[in-house]
Amino acid sequence: MADYVIAVKRTMREELPQNWQSQLEDIxxxxxxxxxxxxxxxVSASPDALxxxxxxxxxxLRIEPLIRHQTSR
Amino acid sequence: MQxxxxxxxxxxxxxxxxxxxxxxxxxxxxxxPATAHIRSESRPADDLARRSVILExxxxxxxxxxxxxxxxxIVEPLILHEREGALSMFKHARVPLAGLMRAAPAGAAPLExxxxxxxxxxxxxxxxLFLRRLDGEVMREEARTGADGVAAFPxxxxxxxxxxxxxxxxxxxxxxxxxxxxxxxxxxxxLPGNRRLDWWHHASGISSFAPDAGxxxxxxxxxxxxxxxxxxxxxxxxxxxxxxxxxDGGADADVHGTHVAGTIAGRPGEVLVHxxxxxGVELHTARVFPxxxxxxxIDIADAIDSLSRAGADLINLSLGAPVKxxxxxxxxxxxxxxxxxxxxxxxxxxxxxHFPAALPETAAVxxxxxxxxxxxxxxxxxQLPDQPELFGLDGFYFARFSCFGPExxxxxxxxxxxxxxxxxxxxxxxYAALDGTSMATPVACGVLARVLAEDASYLAMPRNIFRSDxxxxxxxxxxxxxxxxxxxxxxxxPRS
Numbered sequence: 001m002a003d004y005v006i007a008v009k010r011t012m013r014e015e016l017p018q019n020w021q022s023q024l025e026d027i028x029x030x031x032x033x034x035x036x037x038x039x040x041x042x043v044s045a046s047p048d049a050l051x052x053x054x055x056x057x058x059x060x061l062r063i064e065p066l067i068r069h070q071t072s073r
Numbered sequence: 074m075q076x077x078x079x080x081x082x083x084x085x086x087x088x089x090x091x092x093x094x095x096x097x098x099x100x101x102x103x104x105x106p107a108t109a110h111i112r113s114e115s116r117p118a119d120d121l122a123r124r125s126v127i128l129e130x131x132x133x134x135x136x137x138x139x140x141x142x143x144x145x146x147i148v149e150p151l152i153l154h155e156r157e158g159a160l161s162m163f164k165h166a167r168v169p170l171a172g173l174m175r176a177a178p179a180g181a182a183p184l185e186x187x188x189x190x191x192x193x194x195x196x197x198x199x200x201x202l203f204l205r206r207l208d209g210e211v212m213r214e215e216a217r218t219g220a221d222g223v224a225a226f227p228x229x230x231x232x233x234x235x236x237x238x239x240x241x242x243x244x245x246x247x248x249x250x251x252x253x254x255x256x257x258x259x260x261x262x263x264l265p266g267n268r269r270l271d272w273w274h275h276a277s278g279i280s281s282f283a284p285d286a287g288x289x290x291x292x293x294x295x296x297x298x299x300x301x302x303x304x305x306x307x308x309x310x311x312x313x314x315x316x317x318x319x320x321d322g323g324a325d326a327d328v329h330g331t332h333v334a335g336t337i338a339g340r341p342g343e344v345l346v347h348x349x350x351x352x353g354v355e356l357h358t359a360r361v362f363p364x365x366x367x368x369x370x371i372d373i374a375d376a377i378d379s380l381s382r383a384g385a386d387l388i389n390l391s392l393g394a395p396v397k398x399x400x401x402x403x404x405x406x407x408x409x410x411x412x413x414x415x416x417x418x419x420x421x422x423x424x425x426x427h428f429p430a431a432l433p434e435t436a437a438v439x440x441x442x443x444x445x446x447x448x449x450x451x452x453x454x455x456q457l458p459d460q461p462e463l464f465g466l467d468g469f470y471f472a473r474f475s476c477f478g479p480e481x482x483x484x485x486x487x488x489x490x491x492x493x494x495x496x497x498x499x500x501x502x503x504y505a506a507l508d509g510t511s512m513a514t515p516v517a518c519g520v521l522a523r524v525l526a527e528d529a530s531y532l533a534m535p536r537n538i539f540r541s542d543x544x545x546x547x548x549x550x551x552x553x554x555x556x557x558x559x560x561x562x563x564x565x566x567p568r569s
Contacts, residue, residue, distance in 0.1 A: 005371040007400045010407055034316020034371070039378070040400065042316035042371050062399050068367030069394040071297065071329045072418035072427075072511040 003066040007040040012060040079125040079147045091121040097145035106134045171212035183225040190245040190261040194222025197242040197498045204232040243503030246451035262448045269348045272446045273486035277520045278568030287351025287522040293380030293388040296330030298360035302493040307356030313372040326364040328494040335493035336515035347491045350519025374404035381408035389518045391511035393420040393427030412536030414544040416518045418510035419476040426480040440475040440487025440513035444468040453489035465556035481563035487513030520567040
């Protein structure tokens with residue numbers, strides 16, 4: 001299991017199924033870590049769950065790992 | 074780890090002694106532990122010369138070999154010598170913690186740093202001590218001074234103290250210190266006071282302090298949070314941490330965000346201290362850093378959304394990662410279409426520009442210093458480059474830490490920048506000097522805000538992609554060269 005950010009593609013906001021977040025919750029091996037939000041959520045997912053998510057909703061969503069940024073001091 | 078075995082030559086004056094020494098090494102190599110193996114070997118044709126072998130093994134194996142072999146065989150860690158020792162030590166965040174506090178032997182006298190400034194002990198100063206472990210690895214340990222100005226580290230014979238960085242919380246320059254025995258006294262120089270403008274204001278074309286400069290421009294700062302500090306006011310958008318928005322969590326979890334915001338919008342009022350570049354801007358802030366940790370891509374994107382939707386004309390992002398986030402890029406693009414230009418720090422690892430600065434939609438800012446603006450024994454005074462082509466005109470130089478590349482849009486002062494830090498430790502309105510592209514970016518952002526505030530055509534534009542494009546165009550227009558190659562200075566240094 002690893003943490004991923006799921007974000008709605010800007011170009012797909014209109015076409016995205018309204019129940020996309022409940023579809024996420026129904027995927028085995030995927031857990032929502034952040035509260036349901038309009039455009040982005042943080043999830044923990046297994047490799048299988050990620051493949052499933054990509055196949056089901058990938059055309060609407062950007063899926064990328066949680067990336068940490070540092071201050072530039 | 075890698076270690077070296079060699080036959081001893083010193084004191085071997087007779088051929089028979091030299092031959093015996095070589096034989097001792099050959100014998101030792103026949104009884105190597107099963108998991109240790111030879112990486113490389115120098116085996117001179119002359120049977121009397123020194124033979125050296127580099128091995129790969131564990132520290133325990135090295136110690137066991139040292140104990141088992143004769144005195145004719147030397148066993149020690151592979152020690153790498155570098156030209157830029159000071160630079161590699163400056164990147165202290167990458168140096169692992171030694172864990173001295175955990176491994177302290179009972180009864181040993183501690184290593185003490187007595188930190189003073191202005192004739193008095195300095196409390197709450199951070200001392201970062203660099204040490205070399207017996208296997209050659211450089212490590213660090215950190216401690217903070219108490220009310221008596223003393224920071225103590227447990228003594229440990231397995232570590233050799235090298236040098237230390239001493240960072241006062243506020244009011245004094247950070248500096249390097251040489252370790253001198255069990256007790257090292259470090260005296261820090263006082264920051265310049267009694268002035269509103271300093272070298273970074275003058276370098277930006279600002280010759281007098283104008284409290285309303287930048288009025289009418291909304292500037293967002295996404296960072297470690299804001300304040301509290303009496304010279305800073307803004308709209309706090311709260312904290313965005315791992316996808317959860319805490320509207321009341323926007324206070325600074327560090328000092329960085331307050332310093333960045335203060336460099337842009339510090340409003341000292343009647344107090345004669347360093348003012349912001351554009352104190353009249355409408356400041357909006359969001360915290361995306363949990364205490365002591367990095368900021369997540371999801372939170373940076375959410376914060377960009379929040380500030381951009383609040384009508385930010387400019388957003389300052391003094392943060393970065395070496396890998397690109399499409400989620401952040403998406404938010405940056407979205408913000409640009411709402412009229413918001415993001416200005417980003419290039420990063421401090423003297424290598425390629427990090428993200429989001431490297432995105433084509435953002436403005437990337439590198440850092441410059443100026444000769445004679447910080448004491449020579451201070452950390453800021455030691456940020457000079459070691460390559461002559463990195464010195465520019467009028468005493469400007471490319472800071473030795475700044476990242477560079479074709480993505481750089483502008484260079485701005487980022488060495489020895491004095492700005493507010495949160496009011497803590499009994500200090501009512503503290504100011505500190507910091508270095509970094511983090512400090513250069515808000516200088517550029519403030520200068521651009523001042524210019525846009527005077528630009529009637531910009532102010533009249535609707536909030537769309539053309540507005541953010543014009544802001545980017547104005548940034549490039551107001552840049553003046555400081556005599557460096559474009560990969561270091563981009564279009565030059567912004568001047569209002």
